[in-house]
Amino acid sequence: MPGSSRYQQGWGMVQVEEAYKYLQQMKTVATEDMYFEVYIDNQSVQPAGFTFGNQKSPRLFKRLPCWSWAMWSLPITVVKPLEVSRIIEQKNIELKPTEVARFFVVPPPGLGPKFEKPADPDSVAEPKDERTAKERIDEAVRDLRVEQLGKLTSTEKEKGDFKTLYGELEKEYPQHIPLLMARLKIGQGRPSASQEEQGYGKAEGLSGRCIARQAFAYAEMTTDDAKERFRKTLDALKAWVDIDSNGKYAGLALERDCRAGRHGLALKRINKLLAKTNGKDTGGVRPLTRADLIEKRVKIFEHLGYHVL
Incomplete structure (x- = not known):
């Protein structure tokens, strides 16, 4: 059972070079001046090319050349596997006459595998422009124009200078993030901004309700293409409203979950609605009464194989 530059750990073979990394990761190295030693029971193992003493206890040790490719041959009488049981911290090891032990200790820095020290972020050269x-x-001029655009006075903004200058810059740099951020910053500070947001919210609500009614209509249809139309309508509705967080579209969310086979999620949603409404209907595009919610819950239980007594 020969071996070269390896040791057995349990039942697996591990490269000696890998042992250094393993011990570093486990932080079992006590000092930096530890060297590579092999302690062998000379009654059971005869290392080729090296001489060991004949004393029984303590066993003598011999310092081997680090990372050498020395060979060891084990006699046929040795049946139990060799294993690295611990890191040697003392040079004199007590071994029983029948024991076979092999121990490896990390060599001093410079003799083992080379590990590159992480580079200091301050010393890393910046990428070449x-x-x-x-x-x-051109980019410096662009950045300066955008910077000055954000420094316009309130009088200049009211005169429409910002809108004119922004339009010119937008044509040249439509995807420039700082320019778009300047537009948002200016827009939020205008008195009419809140009115525009309210108007957008009304338009958003109207569009969402129209699309939701269309989705409900497809859900009640039994034609072959109704299922696909229902799915596409829900995709279009996502651009206007989140049906999962908006209680006005709870019925649509329940229909979607049941169609997708997410019955557990549908039951959880129903229970939450029953607790929240407290006997009242859900409101929204198509209100659901308490009786409607209980009926849907019963149908889900029956679909899952449960029967209500």
Whole structure:
């Protein structure tokens, strides 16, 4: 059972070079000046090319060249596997006459595998600027124009200067994030901004309700294409409203969950609605009464194989 530059850990074979990494990860190295030693019971193992003493206790040790490819041969009488049981911290090891033990200790720095020290972030060179001189100048001018756009006075903004200048910049740099952020910042500060948001909210609610009614209509249809139309209508509704968080569309969310086979989620949603409404209907596009919710819950239980007594 020969072995070369390896040790057995349990029943698996591990490279000696890998042992160094393993011990580093386990933080079992006590000092930095530890060297690579092999303690062998000389009554059972005869290491080729090395001489060991004949004393029974304590066993002598011999320092081997680090990372050497020395070979060890084990006699046929040795049946139990060798294993690394612990890191040697003392040079004199007491072994029973029948024991076979092999121990490896990490060598001093510089003799083992080379581990590169992580680079200091401050010392890392910045990536080379591959832009041309024209590109650097153009981008500097763009950034300056956007910066000055955000510094317009309130009088200039009321005169419409911001809208005019923003339109010019938007044509040149439609996807420039700082420019878009400047537009949002200016828009939020205008007195008419809240009115526009309210108007948008009304339009959003109207569009959402119209699409939701269309989805309910497809849900009640039995034609072959009704299922696909229902799915596409829900996808269109996502652009206007979140039916999972908006209680006005609870009935639509229940229909979607049941169609998708998510009966547990549907039951959870029904129980939450029953507790929240406290006997009242859910309201919204198509209100659900308490009786409607209980009926839906009964149908789900029956679908799952449960029967209500």
